[in-house]
Amino acid sequence: MNKLRAIAFALALLMMLTPIASAEDTDGDGFENPREGFTVWDGADAYPNNPDVHEPVFSTGCDPPVAKLDLAEPVTFTCTIRNEGPIAVSVYVEVDEGVHLTNRFIGETYTIDSEQRIELKINLVGLSQGITMAKLQVYARANGSPSEIFELPTEVTGEEWAGLDSQGQSQSTPSFSLFSTIMDETADWLSEHTPWEFSSLNAGLLVLIMGLALIGIVRRKRARIIWLQNMQQKNIGDNRMEARFDAIRKERMFQYGQEPTIPESPTFIIRRNR
Numbered sequence: 001m002n003k004l005r006a007i008a009f010a011l012a013l014l015m016m017l018t019p020i021a022s023a024e025d026t027d028g029d030g031f032e033n034p035r036e037g038f039t040v041w042d043g044a045d046a047y048p049n050n051p052d053v054h055e056p057v058f059s060t061g062c063d064p065p066v067a068k069l070d071l072a073e074p075v076t077f078t079c080t081i082r083n084e085g086p087i088a089v090s091v092y093v094e095v096d097e098g099v100h101l102t103n104r105f106i107g108e109t110y111t112i113d114s115e116q117r118i119e120l121k122i123n124l125v126g127l128s129q130g131i132t133m134a135k136l137q138v139y140a141r142a143n144g145s146p147s148e149i150f151e152l153p154t155e156v157t158g159e160e161w162a163g164l165d166s167q168g169q170s171q172s173t174p175s176f177s178l179f180s181t182i183m184d185e186t187a188d189w190l191s192e193h194t195p196w197e198f199s200s201l202n203a204g205l206l207v208l209i210m211g212l213a214l215i216g217i218v219r220r221k222r223a224r225i226i227w228l229q230n231m232q233q234k235n236i237g238d239n240r241m242e243a244r245f246d247a248i249r250k251e252r253m254f255q256y257g258q259e260p261t262i263p264e265s266p267t268f269i270i271r272r273n274r
């Protein structure tokens, strides 16, 4: 027991005497504590006060857990990565899309604080028919092997994805045809009533410009009305304030009859605030 104490004392003395910049290994597991210029990424202890652990630990999850896609159909996995360790860790996250998928997630570096989580949107698109395993890979060490892998099982069917076209067409077509009818009619009318020939595109542009101009006029008019209203309210407010200052001024005049110059200053302040 005494020997142990002596060793502990000697160690403590040694630690006090050694320069601060030198390597420290608090828990004595052979992995140095992280410090400036030597982080967990470089190989430092991710658990500096636990001799049993030194590798960074994450918990990862993605939603949906599995996906079934048609050809060219996109899917977005919402994935969370939580740093279970006691210190902030910088990680590089990338996706291995495997076969049958196109990956649209661009690998990036994130810093995750202790016991914090980040949320990522992983976008993949069906490329060819088959079952595949895309992988979300979290790198926390520079040595090149991922610290955490989360699998995204995905099936791509042989069907072409009907996609947004099938849903969007029925709604967007009538409004477009209505607009083009208006453009055609405007072109006809303009060609008849002016010396120039108008195509429906020209007419469309003209209608657009006129519409924008009209919107501009309406906006400016509305702005002016609002401004006038504000000014009126402001005047009422100013009058009230002036009345209040007048009252104060009169009181002051009454109290300090010898100093007639004082009342001037509040008036000046009001003017400047305007």
Ligand SMILES: [Ca+2]
Pocket (backbone or CB within 6 Å): 027, 029, 031, 045, 046, 047, 048, 049, 050, 051, 052, 053, 054
């Ligand atoms: Ca440790």
